[in-house]
Amino acid sequence: MDLHCDDVRKLLEPAGSALSLSDERAEQVAEHLDRCPDCDQRLSRRVADALAALPVAAHPSLGAVRTLARQELRKSTLLRLAGLAAAGLALAGTGWALLSTPPGGSAASKDRPAPVVETPIPEPPALSDLSELDRNVIRSEGAVALYLQFCLTCINNPTDQDKQEFLTRSLLIFREVRGRIRSEFAKTDPPPKTDAVILNALNDALGILSSSKLASVNFLPSKITGFRFPTPDSLQVDHVLGKQTWRLTLPTIPRHLNFAYLKTALGANEPLLARIEESLWTSVYVSLPARLEDKDPTIGRRSLDAVLPLLSPRQQATYRKIVGAP
Amino acid sequence: MSAKDQLETVPPEDRLPDPRRDEELMTLLRSGEDEPLGVLMTRHGDELVRFFLLRSRDPHAAQDLANETFFRIFSKARTFEPKKAFRPWFFTVALNVWRAWQRRRRPPEVPLQALPEPAEEQAPSPSVSAEEQAARLLERLSDIDREILVLRHYEGLQLKEIARRLGLSPGAVYTRLFRALEKLREPAEDPDSV
Numbered sequence: 373m374d375l376h377c378d379d380v381r382k383l384l385e386p387a388g389s390a391l392s393l394s395d396e397r398a399e400q401v402a403e404h405l406d407r408c409p410d411c412d413q414r415l416s417r418r419v420a421d422a423l424a425a426l427p428v429a430a431h432p433s434l435g436a437v438r439t440l441a442r443q444e445l446r447k448s449t450l451l452r453l454a455g456l457a458a459a460g461l462a463l464a465g466t467g468w469a470l471l472s473t474p475p476g477g478s479a480a481s482k483d484r485p486a487p488v489v490e491t492p493i494p495e496p497p498a499l500s501d502l503s504e505l506d507r508n509v510i511r512s513e514g515a516v517a518l519y520l521q522f523c524l525t526c527i528n529n530p531t532d533q534d535k536q537e538f539l540t541r542s543l544l545i546f547r548e549v550r551g552r553i554r555s556e557f558a559k560t561d562p563p564p565k566t567d568a569v570i571l572n573a574l575n576d577a578l579g580i581l582s583s584s585k586l587a588s589v590n591f592l593p594s595k596i597t598g599f600r601f602p603t604p605d606s607l608q609v610d611h612v613l614g615k616q617t618w619r620l621t622l623p624t625i626p627r628h629l630n631f632a633y634l635k636t637a638l639g640a641n642e643p644l645l646a647r648i649e650e651s652l653w654t655s656v657y658v659s660l661p662a663r664l665e666d667k668d669p670t671i672g673r674r675s676l677d678a679v680l681p682l683l684s685p686r687q688q689a690t691y692r693k694i695v696g697a698p
Numbered sequence: 699m700s701a702k703d704q705l706e707t708v709p710p711e712d713r714l715p716d717p718r719r720d721e722e723l724m725t726l727l728r729s730g731e732d733e734p735l736g737v738l739m740t741r742h743g744d745e746l747v748r749f750f751l752l753r754s755r756d757p758h759a760a761q762d763l764a765n766e767t768f769f770r771i772f773s774k775a776r777t778f779e780p781k782k783a784f785r786p787w788f789f790t791v792a793l794n795v796w797r798a799w800q801r802r803r804r805p806p807e808v809p810l811q812a813l814p815e816p817a818e819e820q821a822p823s824p825s826v827s828a829e830e831q832a833a834r835l836l837e838r839l840s841d842i843d844r845e846i847l848v849l850r851h852y853e854g855l856q857l858k859e860i861a862r863r864l865g866l867s868p869g870a871v872y873t874r875l876f877r878a879l880e881k882l883r884e885p886a887e888d889p890d891s892v
Contacts, residue, residue, distance in 0.1 A: 383876075386883060398869030402857045406868065412856070415875075419851050422879045423748055426835060427828035432743045434736050436765040437772060444773070541865035544842050583867050643756075647800060681801075 375404045380411045384418055493689040496637040499627070505557055508566045510632040512553045514625040515570050515599070515607050517546055518661055520577055522622065525659040527591045527613070535658075538589060542581070543653045549577045571599040574609065623664045628675050628694045629656060637694060638687045651678045672697060716741075720784035727775040735772050743768075746792060748832070749852055752844050753796055755836050757829030763799055767792045789852045835882055843878040846871055 556569045574596045598610035609620045716737045723734035750760035861868040
């Protein structure tokens with residue numbers, strides 16, 4: 373049935389009946405809104421009003437902006453001076469080294485004591501040290517993350533623009549599905565089976581993913597019919613692609629790329645974890661299933677590049693240990 | 699007293715609305731005057747704080763980022779093309795500030811010994827700031843819902859464009875958007891209630 377402006381405007385009223393709309397009806401309303409500038413304008417006003425009602429007491433101030441301007445000016449002046457000083461020091465240092473180094477190298481460098489580490493960095497936890505619940509969450513999230521990336525970068529060849537959109541979207545989907553995984557594992561009576569939780573989570577992710585496809589993402593499995601870990605280092609997904617069921621075997625995700633593990637091992641709070649996820653998801657995670665299978669030697673280095681700038685020095689040391697880097 | 703100082707001492711509610719358009723103010727800013735910045739801040743400051751609040755849910759960060767955005771507006775005024783609309787440029791600058799902040803943000807490290815001992819009984823916080831109330835309201839929304847609000851309101855996208863960006867159907871975007879608006883309308887919970 374075609375919708376008229378009056379119908380749509382009623383739905384746009386606060387506490388209108390939009391919440392109980394069927395999917396089909398919601399699509400019709402959305403289509404009408406995209407076609408009708410007047411109704412669209414009403415929706416914009418409704419959104420603007422709702423956001424304007426969010427209480428805000430502190431306003432940006434000219435004083436704060438002037439302070440920033442002064443800091444910036446000071447910083448650029450200092451940088452210029454520091455540059456000049458560094459150049460001078462480098463010249464003087466080179467001259468001094470040339471004049472004072474005896475042939476055969478400096479004795480001072482051999483006698484220099486090793487740096488003292490004040491507090492030892494603890495070893496990151498092994499998976500077997502963690503509770504069963506943590507282990508299950510870690511394994512499940514790793515499987516879902518890897519499979520989502522498989523759908524984007526291994527069976528499709530999206531354009532760069534689509535890839536960026538797909539990455540943003542798939543990370544949001546991953547986060548949504550992760551919430552469901554955790555609530556599943558929170559149930560204790562009866563205790564959930566990991567494989568079943570992952571199977572449901574993968575189907576959930578696929579459902580959201582396929583609700584609206586990107587133009588250059590042509591192939592998406594329609595259903596996942598089975599999931600298992602045949603060995604501790606691999607996972608198997610049975611999925612329907614086209615008219616056939618395929619069995620996909622992938623290596624499990626390494627600890628240094630597993631978000632749930634990193635949360636525990638680094639003691640990362642939610643905002644830090646979100647930044648780690650975004651950084652890894654848009655870099656090392658791209659084509660990760662294929663890279664893992666090829667044993668790509670750059671994965672470790674690229675992970676360090678993506679994650680270390682986000683961490684405190686202590687967390688950096690822990691992350692290096694997880695990656696196995698010196 | 700200069701015009702700038704007057705602007706800072708007159709409370710915002712008592713000021714007459716400035717008739718100049720944003721684009722005209724930017725032209726003046728480009729020519730080196732900084733008085734128009736105050737007018738732009740009065741006009742767009744709250745909305746900008748809300749933009750960052752939606753993204754970060756951190757009231758303090760939201761205000762700092764809003765200040766930084768206005769500083770960028772001021773220092774990059776020459777890059778503004780007067781024939782183009784101000785608002786999209788303004789929120790592009792804000793988005794860049796947000797991205798830069800995400801990249802450089804690090805958790806502060808506090809030595810364990812420096813942390814104060816917890817009190818025996820924590821007295822309830824006497825008042826909650828407006829931004830904290832707003833942050834609590836935004837906690838009710840999922841990441842996707844907040845993203846939809848940002849794309850719709852600040853980037854002015856149509857439902858089908860948002861749907862394409864987030865990989866949802868337009869109907870799902872509409873339903874989520876409407877649900878988010880309803881959640882924001884629900885009265886805030888009293889933090890002191892048990």
